Amino acid sequence: MVNKCAVFATTLCAAALSSTPHLQAQQSEVKNIVLVHGAWADGSGWKGVYNILVKDGFNVNIVQEPETSFQDDVTAVKRILALQDGPSILVAHSYGGSVATEAGTDPSVAGLVYIAAHMPDAGENEGDDGKRFPSDLGRSGALKKTADGFTYLDPAQFHEYFAADLSVEQAAFMARSQVLNFATNFSATITTAAWRTKPSWMLVAGSDRTINPDLERWYAKRAHSHMVEVAGASHCVYVSHPKEVADVIESAARAVSK
Numbered sequence: 001m002v003n004k005c006a007v008f009a010t011t012l013c014a015a016a017l018s019s020t021p022h023l024q025a026q027q028s029e030v031k032n033i034v035l036v037h038g039a040w041a042d043g044s045g046w047k048g049v050y051n052i053l054v055k056d057g058f059n060v061n062i063v064q065e066p067e068t069s070f071q072d073d074v075t076a077v078k079r080i081l082a083l084q085d086g087p088s089i090l091v092a093h094s095y096g097g098s099v100a101t102e103a104g105t106d107p108s109v110a111g112l113v114y115i116a117a118h119m120p121d122a123g124e125n126e127g128d129d130g131k132r133f134p135s136d137l138g139r140s141g142a143l144k145k146t147a148d149g150f151t152y153l154d155p156a157q158f159h160e161y162f163a164a165d166l167s168v169e170q171a172a173f174m175a176r177s178q179v180l181n182f183a184t185n186f187s188a189t190i191t192t193a194a195w196r197t198k199p200s201w202m203l204v205a206g207s208d209r210t211i212n213p214d215l216e217r218w219y220a221k222r223a224h225s226h227m228v229e230v231a232g233a234s235h236c237v238y239v240s241h242p243k244e245v246a247d248v249i250e251s252a253a254r255a256v257s258k
Contacts, residue, residue: 029257030110032084033060033249036077038094038117039067039181040153040162041174045093048242049249056250059084065099067181070188077103084108089253090194092117093238094211095181098126104194110256112195113249115238116205119219120190127186129219133212137161150180161209163236174236200225201252203237203245210235226251 033053035046043062053060063080065073077099081088087110092100097117104112118126130138137143142157153162158175166174202220204213206229213229220227230237230244238245 030087030089030253031057031059032086032088033058033253034077034080034084034088034090035060035062036090036092036096036100037063037065037179038092038096039151039185040178041094042177042179044177045174045236045239049238049246052242052246053249056246058250058253065096067179067185069182070099070102070185073099073185074103078106081106081108087256089113089249089256091115091249094118094235095126095185098185098188098190101193101195102190104198105192109194109198111199111201111252113201113203113252114216114219114225115203115245115248116208116211116216116233116235117202118211119193119195119200119202119223119225121193121196121222122190125187125189130211130215132218133215135212135215136209145183146180149183151183151186152178152180162234163239164207164209164234165232165240166234166236170239171236195223195225199252199256201248202227203248204229205233205235205237206231207233208235208237226255 037043043064046062050060061080063077065076087108089111090100090104090109091113093115094117097114097119120126120129142154142161145151155175159171163171200223202225204216228248230241233241
């Protein structure tokens with residue numbers, strides 16, 4: 001005589017097993033995105049990218065680094081990473097790329113996305129790396145320093161060198177609200193480069209005058225990063241081209257979810 005309870009239990013187990021791969025796939029999806037701004041900016045510039053990612057179902061958090069010291073900024077990133085439930089894609093712009101390279105060794109980081117960003121190796125700093133391919137900004141005299149050692153961009157030249165593809169009005173607001181970056185942050189040496197052991201993506205801003213696009217390409221080639229270029233984009237590509245930036249981030253999230 002067939003034991004109906006045993007048959008039912010066997011059927012239930014089989015159904016559960018057949019659904020397990022799907023459940024595992026869902027659980028392995030990376031839905032956390034942590035965005036890191038660069039020097040002379042704050043997190044508000046990510047608003048367009050944030051809107052797209054949230055609409056597409058991602059959990060997005062924006063780090064507001066103080067820019068008072070490199071270690072303060074690394075700590076600020078790790079603080080936000082620790083608040084996420086599960087793995088994250090760490091995304092960084094400009095100087096934020098150096099910060100993310102150091103902070104991205106955190107076990108919760110599944111991949112790194114560099115948006116017109118620095119990408120130093122262990123033992124390097126972005127100031128020295130920038131000398132490989134000097135930028136227009138570096139030769140301009142637009143970079144200023146306060147009496148207590150904080151750097152800023154001359155508001156009169158901010159549009160030209162940092163945000164040429166934004167409106168004059170938007171660039172002026174960013175210039176007047178810029179976060180001053182402590183000068184020694186640019187010479188902070190990376191101890192361990194996260195991109196050495198984790199997948200990375202680089203979006204090159206084709207008309208970047210703050211970081212030479214050739215340096216961005218060189219970084220990407222060295223790291224074997226997936227590279228995308230936005231022709232004609234300024235250093236503020238994350239503000240001026242949010243769709244292209246969001247596309248790269250979502251591609252990274254899909255890739256590490258497989």
